[in-house]
Amino acid sequence: MHRIGVFVCHCGTNIAATVDVKAVAEAVREETGVVFSADYQYMCSEAGQTLVQDTIREQRLTGVVVCSCSPRMHEATFRKAAAKAGLNSYMVEIANIREQCSWIHKDMVSGTEKAIILARAAIAKVMLNTPLTPGKTPVTKRALVIGGGIAGIQTALDIAEAGFDVDIVEKQPTIGGKMTQIDKTFPTLDCASCILTPKMVDCAQNEKIHIYSYSEVESVTGFVGNFTAKIKRKARFVDEKKCTGCGECVEKCPMKKVPNEFNLGLDNRKAIYIPFAQAVPKVATIDANYCLMKKNGKCGLCSKVCGAGAINYDQQDEIIEEKYGAIVAATGYNPIKIDKFDEFAYSQSPDVITSLELERLMNAAGPSNGTLVRPSYLSKQDDHEAHPKTIVFVQCVGSRSTECRKGSKEYCSKICCMYTAKHAMLIREKYPDTDVYVFYIDVRTPGKLFDEFYRRAVEQYGVHYIKGMVGKVSPRADGKLDVQGSDLISNEQLHVTADLVVLATAIEPDKTARSIGTMLTASMDTNDFFTEAHPKLRPVESPTAGVFLSGVCQGPKDIPETVTQASACAAKVVGLLVKDELTGNPCVAHSDELMCNGCSACEKVCPYGAITYSDKEFRQPDRTVAIRRVASVNPAVCQGCGACTVACPSGAMDLNGFSNSQIMAEVDAVCR
Amino acid sequence: MQVNGEFRPLIVAFCCNWCSYAGADLAGTNRLNYPADVKIIRVPCSCRVNPMFVLRAFQRGADGVILCGCHPGDCHYTSGNYFTRRRMTLLFSMLDFMGIERERTRVEWVSAAEGAKFAKTMNEFCEAVAKLGENKRLEDLRCKK
Ligand code: FES
Numbered sequence: 001m002h003r004i005g006v007f008v009c010h011c012g013t014n015i016a017a018t019v020d021v022k023a024v025a026e027a028v029r030e031e032t033g034v035v036f037s038a039d040y041q042y043m044c045s046e047a048g049q050t051l052v053q054d055t056i057r058e059q060r061l062t063g064v065v066v067c068s069c070s071p072r073m074h075e076a077t078f079r080k081a082a083a084k085a086g087l088n089s090y091m092v093e094i095a096n097i098r099e100q101c102s103w104i105h106k107d108m109v110s111g112t113e114k115a116i117i118l119a120r121a122a123i124a125k126v127m128l129n130t131p132l133t134p135g136k137t138p139v140t141k142r143a144l145v146i147g148g149g150i151a152g153i154q155t156a157l158d159i160a161e162a163g164f165d166v167d168i169v170e171k172q173p174t175i176g177g178k179m180t181q182i183d184k185t186f187p188t189l190d191c192a193s194c195i196l197t198p199k200m201v202d203c204a205q206n207e208k209i210h211i212y213s214y215s216e217v218e219s220v221t222g223f224v225g226n227f228t229a230k231i232k233r234k235a236r237f238v239d240e241k242k243c244t245g246c247g248e249c250v251e252k253c254p255m256k257k258v259p260n261e262f263n264l265g266l267d268n269r270k271a272i273y274i275p276f277a278q279a280v281p282k283v284a285t286i287d288a289n290y291c292l293m294k295k296n297g298k299c300g301l302c303s304k305v306c307g308a309g310a311i312n313y314d315q316q317d318e319i320i321e322e323k324y325g326a327i328v329a330a331t332g333y334n335p336i337k338i339d340k341f342d343e344f345a346y347s348q349s350p351d352v353i354t355s356l357e358l359e360r361l362m363n364a365a366g367p368s369n370g371t372l373v374r375p376s377y378l379s380k381q382d383d384h385e386a387h388p389k390t391i392v393f394v395q396c397v398g399s400r401s402t403e404c405r406k407g408s409k410e411y412c413s414k415i416c417c418m419y420t421a422k423h424a425m426l427i428r429e430k431y432p433d434t435d436v437y438v439f440y441i442d443v444r445t446p447g448k449l450f451d452e453f454y455r456r457a458v459e460q461y462g463v464h465y466i467k468g469m470v471g472k473v474s475p476r477a478d479g480k481l482d483v484q485g486s487d488l489i490s491n492e493q494l495h496v497t498a499d500l501v502v503l504a505t506a507i508e509p510d511k512t513a514r515s516i517g518t519m520l521t522a523s524m525d526t527n528d529f530f531t532e533a534h535p536k537l538r539p540v541e542s543p544t545a546g547v548f549l550s551g552v553c554q555g556p557k558d559i560p561e562t563v564t565q566a567s568a569c570a571a572k573v574v575g576l577l578v579k580d581e582l583t584g585n586p587c588v589a590h591s592d593e594l595m596c597n598g599c600s601a602c603e604k605v606c607p608y609g610a611i612t613y614s615d616k617e618f619r620q621p622d623r624t625v626a627i628r629r630v631a632s633v634n635p636a637v638c639q640g641c642g643a644c645t646v647a648c649p650s651g652a653m654d655l656n657g658f659s660n661s662q663i664m665a666e667v668d669a670v671c672r
Numbered sequence: 673m674q675v676n677g678e679f680r681p682l683i684v685a686f687c688c689n690w691c692s693y694a695g696a697d698l699a700g701t702n703r704l705n706y707p708a709d710v711k712i713i714r715v716p717c718s719c720r721v722n723p724m725f726v727l728r729a730f731q732r733g734a735d736g737v738i739l740c741g742c743h744p745g746d747c748h749y750t751s752g753n754y755f756t757r758r759r760m761t762l763l764f765s766m767l768d769f770m771g772i773e774r775e776r777t778r779v780e781w782v783s784a785a786e787g788a789k790f791a792k793t794m795n796e797f798c799e800a801v802a803k804l805g806e807n808k809r810l811e812d813l814r815c816k817k
Contacts, residue, residue: 070693070697070700071714072697096712099697100696100700103700104700104703106705118711121711523750523751533750535745535746605755607749607751607752640716641716641720642715642716643717643719643749643751645720646719646721646722646723646755646759655716655720658715658716660722663713663722664724664725667725667729670682670711670734671684671732671733671734672732
């Protein structure tokens with residue numbers, strides 16, 4: 001038997017002016033199930049709440065309807081009040097007769113009539129309410145950061161600072177990411193390594209941070225607060241604990257002709273290598289594809305010279321399993337492959353390079369020790385032709401492209417305008433006799449001190465900015481490059497004979513992002529950037545609870561923005577990890593196993609991956625046991641949108657708090 | 673329903689909790705007017721609206737049904753309103769086929785900041801439905817007491 005109490009609020013005159021509250025209280029008393037109704041000046045006040053609580057106790061109410069302001073205002077208040085009086089807080093419904101009735105309508109008759117209908121709908125709903133208890137789940141106080149670039153490093157440092165354990169998983173032999181390859185940063189022109197390497201060292205020395213370098217996340221299961229990740233530590237054939245990073249092995253290794261990925265293949269490294277001097281961890285790695293010992297079992301020089309006895313040719317990949325409360329995706333980016341852009345002759349001429357290659361060419365630790373030379377003259381740097389006299393920069397290579405050429409992107413890569421201005425400025429500063437041309441579509445420099453920086457390049461350093469695109473780059477027999485472009489302002493065709501062409505290539509999410517996104521059931525956009533929970537208000541969280549986003553994996557960003565986002569992300573992670581347990585929202589979906597036919601329709605529409613399938617035994621009417629595949633919802637992951645309830649063809653899925661029968665009852669009451 | 677000799681339509685509006693319901697609240701806070709014919713039912717997301725609910729409303733004598741959700745891309749649950757859009761496109765064309773005029777059904781995106789849009793939408797919708805008169809096609813007389 002239902003015993004419903006209805007409480008009608010005057011809200012001063014806010015409601016009472018256009019709704020005859022007494023008449024409402026009177027009218028609803030006739031409804032089936034209603035045993036009590038009253039009106040009061042301010043229901044949300046101390047006295048009003050006491051009235052509700054006393055009535056619950058005296059009348060042994062099983063449900064409460066409050067006709068008042070929007071549930072967005074005071075639903076929580078009345079739920080709490082009911083709970084204090086011993087009624088389950090989910091047995092309270094609000095009829096919104098202020099924002100959606102009295103404030104809208106001028107005339108007392110229609111206002112009162114509508115208020116009665118809204119109250120009836122709430123009564124009809126509350127009769128079908130069921131007591132709900134929010135589930136509680138414990139939180140593992142450890143975070144996993146996937147990716148050890150500047151984004152991952154900053155997030156890890158901030159989480160560790162707050163006192164929580166963090167693991168960084170980085171697929172390269174060292175952390176540091178793309179920023180280690182960059183020479184100088186805009187707009188301050190300070191050296192990238194000088195600001196990055198101390199942070200890398202901080203990570204290594206922080207007791208709370210554990211770095212898994214040369215490792216990859218294999219799988220992730222679980223949900224917010226309770227993830228389990230399998231991490232594959234790839235065999236580097238060197239014992240990380242023993243290696244001191246002295247570099248003796250690298251010195252002696254006879255296999256010299258391995259393209260050096262750190263310098264983007266502009267020079268070579270050995271088969272055993274340490275990516276760069278400040279690598280963290282500073283441990284050698286054997287590249288099994290080139291190592292003579294690994295390939296044909298002959299050599300073993302490195303093991304002979306290693307004083308620490310760290311070389312172990314038999315090392316195997318190792319899988320470790322760890323539990324986490326929160327996971328941060330910081331998978332970063334890569335410049336796109338531009339072999340498909342034939343017009344720029346990137347594959348034909350070594351002197352057509354990408355901006356990242358230029359960074360390495362200008363870096364003191366790079367293949368040319370910091371002297372700007374044409375890559376075709378790398379081995380004969382003293383030649384007077386080695387130094388480029390005319391350099392052409394091409395902007396937006398693969399960015400902001402509306403043609404559907406393979407590899408090109410629709411979005412703006414955001415950082416190219418600024419780094420090109422930086423390159424142009426640095427070159428003009430160091431080699432004032434060089435002519436520098438920049439072909440651009442638009443120059444986009446929003447950001448603190450950014451536009452000033454770009455203007456300096458044009459006004460102070462005399463860089464020639466030309467609005468227009470480069471149509472073709474053709475290598476000549478003498479090694480120079482013919483650049484044909486158009487100047488859209490003077491409407492002329494331009495021909496420039498250049499020694500070096502630098503392409504500002506678009507950036508794209510790292511190749512591993514998609515598989516990691518799938519593993520985390522985090523949603524991604526068509527460009528493989530991670531989607532944020534809300535584009536404006538929750539920019540560092542994934543819609544999947546417990547998964548957070550840091551850096552370029554969410555969208556193109558420069559370093560300051562990445563660091564900002566990384567710290568914001570850490571704050572969110574810490575906010576989760578300080579909790580001992582998570583209180584769930586009990587208004588989640590649930591599936592009726594007897595009705596479910598395991599069709600997967602619900603799983604496909606669930607944005608959170610909250611639905612899983614398992615085989616269960618069912619007793620048949622003829623007493624045999626049948627095994628059927630049925631869906632079940634993880635209440636800790638479900639956010640209660642209800643998409644699955646509509647997708648379910650058999651009606652097995654329903655949503656607590658907004659069940660099919662509840663909404664139907666409301667519809668019926670409204671249409672009565 | 674006839675009120676003082678004038679036809680007043682019965683409108684059921686399903687509003688998602690995060691944008692449109694808040695938008696409707698804002699219309700109230702700003703004291704904007706729209707007819708009392710509109711009765712709002714709160715759902716967590718526009719994708720919670722089962723086509724059955726819409727049919728039920730028409731069966732029970734509603735003259736128009738409108739669904740309001742967050743703007744595409746802004747759904748609190750990221751993708752819910754895309755489902756709504758597809759489902760309702762299908763449902764509405766089926767209803768049209770059955771003789772429920774297109775003007776009686778509508779999906780509208782209203783954000784939490786668009787109180788004015790909410791009021792305007794409701795005014796327009798009510799007017800359009802009022803012009804069409806009573807829904808006689810789907811109304812189930814057995815449901816009338
Ligand atoms: S929450 Fe508003 S449409 Fe999904």
